Amino acid sequence: MSTRVLVPSGVLGLGFDHNALAAGIEAKPDIIAIDGGSTDSGPFYLGTSSSKYSRASCKAEWKALLKAREVAKVPLVITSCGTCGTDAMVDWMLEITRELAIELGLKLKVATLYSEQKIDVIKNQLLAGKINPLQPIINIDAESIDSIDHVVALAGAEQINAAIQTGADVVLAGRATDTAGISAMALARGEHAGAAWHAAKITECGALCSTHPTSGVVAVDIDATGFSVWPLAEGARCTPHSVSAHMLYENADPHTLYEPGGALQVEQSHYESVDAVKVRVTGSEWLESDQYTVKLEGARVVGFQSTLMAILRDAHYVKNAKAWVARISNFLVKEVASRMQLEADDYKIEIRLIGVDATLGELETKQSIPTEVGVLVLVTAMTQELSEEIAKMIDPFLLHYPLTDNEALPTFAFPYSPARTNRGALYEFCLNHIMVLDEPMQAFRLTTHELNN
Amino acid sequence: MATVSDRVANIRSKNAGPYWLTIDIFCGDTHVYQQMMQELSKELIASIYQVPLDTLKRFEIPSLNVIKFSFPRNTVQGARLDRDMHGAQMSVLLAEHKIDN
Numbered sequence: 049m050s051t052r053v054l055v056p057s058g059v060l061g062l063g064f065d066h067n068a069l070a071a072g073i074e075a076k077p078d079i080i081a082i083d084g085g086s087t088d089s090g091p092f093y094l095g096t097s098s099s100k101y102s103r104a105s106c107k108a109e110w111k112a113l114l115k116a117r118e119v120a121k122v123p124l125v126i127t128s129c130g131t132c133g134t135d136a137m138v139d140w141m142l143e144i145t146r147e148l149a150i151e152l153g154l155k156l157k158v159a160t161l162y163s164e165q166k167i168d169v170i171k172n173q174l175l176a177g178k179i180n181p182l183q184p185i186i187n188i189d190a191e192s193i194d195s196i197d198h199v200v201a202l203a204g205a206e207q208i209n210a211a212i213q214t215g216a217d218v219v220l221a222g223r224a225t226d227t228a229g230i231s232a233m234a235l236a237r238g239e240h241a242g243a244a245w246h247a248a249k250i251t252e253c254g255a256l257c258s259t260h261p262t263s264g265v266v267a268v269d270i271d272a273t274g275f276s277v278w279p280l281a282e283g284a285r286c287t288p289h290s291v292s293a294h295m296l297y298e299n300a301d302p303h304t305l306y307e308p309g310g311a312l313q314v315e316q317s318h319y320e321s322v323d324a325v326k327v328r329v330t331g332s333e334w335l336e337s338d339q340y341t342v343k344l345e346g347a348r349v350v351g352f353q354s355t356l357m358a359i360l361r362d363a364h365y366v367k368n369a370k371a372w373v374a375r376i377s378n379f380l381v382k383e384v385a386s387r388m389q390l391e392a393d394d395y396k397i398e399i400r401l402i403g404v405d406a407t408l409g410e411l412e413t414k415q416s417i418p419t420e421v422g423v424l425v426l427v428t429a430m431t432q433e434l435s436e437e438i439a440k441m442i443d444p445f446l447l448h449y450p451l452t453d454n455e456a457l458p459t460f461a462f463p464y465s466p467a468r469t470n471r472g473a474l475y476e477f478c479l480n481h482i483m484v485l486d487e488p489m490q491a492f493r494l495t496t497h498e499l500n501n
Numbered sequence: 502m503a504t505v506s507d508r509v510a511n512i513r514s515k516n517a518g519p520y521w522l523t524i525d526i527f528c529g530d531t532h533v534y535q536q537m538m539q540e541l542s543k544e545l546i547a548s549i550y551q552v553p554l555d556t557l558k559r560f561e562i563p564s565l566n567v568i569k570f571s572f573p574r575n576t577v578q579g580a581r582l583d584r585d586m587h588g589a590q591m592s593v594l595l596a597e598h599k600i601d602n
Contacts, residue, residue: 087519090579090586184520184556184573293565296525300517300571302560350581396581407590411551413597428581476580477519 050271051234051244052077056116057264058253060084060109060126061101064264068255068280072265073116075280079212080117081229083252084141085128087345087477088298095197095347095475099130099137106130107144114148114156114218123212125219125229133200133223135164141220142497149499156218156500159211162493163222165199165344169491170483178484179344186480196478199346204308205244206488208232214496222492223345225307226252234270241334245312247275249305250294250329257294260284274330276322286327288319308343308488310336339484342491346479351396352432353471354439356425358446359461368451369421373399376449380442387441395429395438423460432470439468505540506596508533514592519578522550522588523571524595534566540600546570549594 054077057064061084089100099106110126117124130137138160149156171193173179179188200223209232211219221229227248234244247268250257254264263281277286295314296302305312313333322328360366380397384390402422405412425442429435446467448457485491506512510529517523526541528534538561547554552572560569576583585591 087578088516088587091519092579186520186577289565293525293527293567296523296562296565296567296569298515298517298523300521300523300558302562302567302569398582400584407584408594409584411549411594413594426581474581477577480518480520 049237049239050269051079051237051239053230053234053247053251053268053270054080055230055251055254055266055268056080056082056113058083058256059086061105062264063109064254065281066112067282068263068265069112069116071280072267073120075267077120077122077267079122079233080113080120080124082113082126083128083226083229084126085131085133085223086226089131091347091475091477094132094134094200094345095349095473097132097134097136097198099140101131103144106141107148110141110144111148111152114145114152114154117217118152118154123216123219123233125208125212125221125232127203127208127221127224127226127229129220129222132198133163133221134198135162135222138162138220138222145218145220146499154500155498157214157216158218158220158497158499159214159216160495160497161203161207161211161219161221162495163200163203163224163491165201165491167193167196167199170199170344173483179481180484182480182482184480186478188479188481192478196346196348197475199344199479201342201344201483201491202308203492204228204342204488205232205235206309207492209236210489211494212236214494216496225343227305227307230268239270240272240274242312242332243273243275243329244270245305245307245334246314246317246329246332247277249312250277250291253294253297255279255281255284256297257291258284258286259290274328274332276326276328278326285325288321288327291327291329292317292319309340310334340488341482341484344479344481344483345477347475348478349473350476351428351430351474352435353474354427354432354435355469355471356427356439356442356446356467357463358423358467359463360421360423361419361461362458365451365458365460366419366421367417369401369404372449372451373401373423375451376445379449380445383441383445384438388437395427395434397438397442398426400424400426428474432472436468436470443467502599502601504596505537505598505600508600509537512592512596514588514590516574516578516588517571520573521571522574522591523569524592526568526595528566528568530566534563534568537568541568543570545598546572546595549598550591551575
């Protein structure tokens with residue numbers, strides 16, 4: 049037996065080649081699996097329980113996938129709904145699915161899998177010794193857990209399979225590992241476990257494992273001894289190099305991938321071209337762990353930010369931009385203290401010079417004199433009102449502050465009015481931990497819905 | 502004087518989760534791979550990126566002519582002092598590093 053998985057793209061919202069999707073459906077897959085999330089765009093999305101991609105983009109792509117599913121008549125699975133995979137984002141995808149079911153006249157059975165964790169449960173699990181840190185160690189205690197806005201656990205193949213086994217046409221899963229939706233069915237059908245997880249890692253970014261990364265769609269056959277992967281877009285190819293290189297991508301260890309319930313080992317894997325576009329991989333191993341653990345992600349508010357932007361074009365200031373920043377920073381600290389009676393710990397003002405070293409900061413090794421320099425001022429304080437008030441206080445000085453006392457008052461370029469922008473809350477990731485479960489569904493909840501019946 | 506990027510086929514960096522950065526150096530062929538194995542020590546990477554040696558990992562993947570380094574990020578992704586959310590520009594520091602031959 050063999051299990052054919054169609055992966056339309058690396059993430060819902062990024063787009064895919066519609067002809068390639070049609071070719072993928074013609075290939076008669078057993079399941080269509082796509083990921084909807086990542087931590088890659090930062091802690092804001094988990095902190096606010098919101099999607100990075102627009103609703104319109106997600107709906108348009110989901111519509112194409114629901115139509116494709118209607119032809120293929122196989123389960124369509126999306127994992128990590130709405131970037132962060134919180135409960136609200138699963139319900140957001142359910143609402144989109146409900147609208148599309150009506151628009152397209154489809155009767156659908158939908159399973160929703162929820163991954164979000166209650167703060168009290170996390171606290172109890174921590175006290176019970178069921179939550180263990182990964183490297184690098186991020187310290188948490190029962191008190192600091194209270195300040196976390198959202199915690200999700202990353203589901204593995206077991207939870208996705210529980211959702212598929214409800215007989216659902218469509219599975220909307222909360223946060224899961226990038227690979228779980230792709231490996232799940234093959235594992236349930238008893239295909240080679242190492243091959244299933246390795247196939248999933250290679251295809252989790254869609255056609256990134258091929259010569260045409262932006263075309264999106266790839267297919268993979270997983271069987272008892274290995275897997276074969278190929279892209280669906282016209283002219284795209286998988287090569288042993290393009291496939292094996294993807295194991296490195298966004299993975300700290302190129303030989304090992306940790307998943308709930310075990311680890312994938314690919315050091316002995318063998319890659320060979322089957323034909324012009326397809327690569328066969330064998331020799332991947334799955335090492336089951338003693339305990340069943342799931343990774344946790346959490347995000348919380350650590351302050352509020354306001355920003356200002358000015359541009360230095362005057363060559364004298366461009367040349368001396370760093371000295372100017374040192375001088376104005378020193379001046380601003382004194383002004384904030386005297387005008388607002390704030391201590392240094394109550395707020396932070398950071399000035400980054402775009403065109404000088406804004407990307408790399410102290411690590412920057414290049415020096416050159418640019419045409420102009422962007423001055424990005426980041427103000428962080430414990431409330432939005434306070435960060436905005438500090439930004440307003442900075443505004444006139446950012447516009448006019450001279451390099452020395454004995455020179456004409458400069459006026460720099462402000463690109464818009466008002467010069468300040470409130471960024472809202474600043475979030476941080478605050479968990480790098482795994483949680484031990486007695487059985488896979490312990491931290492997850494499953495619901496089914498009949499749409500348009 | 503040549504730089505690392507003058508010699509190798511491709512260098513890329515990316516977050517590996519919010520707490521780690523990983524850098525992949527695709528050398529292109531065995532000759533360059535052997536050369537880079539000598540040039541690109543853990544000590545060099547620790548010094549360029551100002552990270553501790555004890556948590557810096559180095560992997561050699563001869564089948565791909567790839568050398569890979571992974572280390573905990575100096576600032577957690579998205580923290581107040583983070584400057585590069587995806588960590589994808591960090592590779593330029595190594596790409597522009599000057600080598601003798």
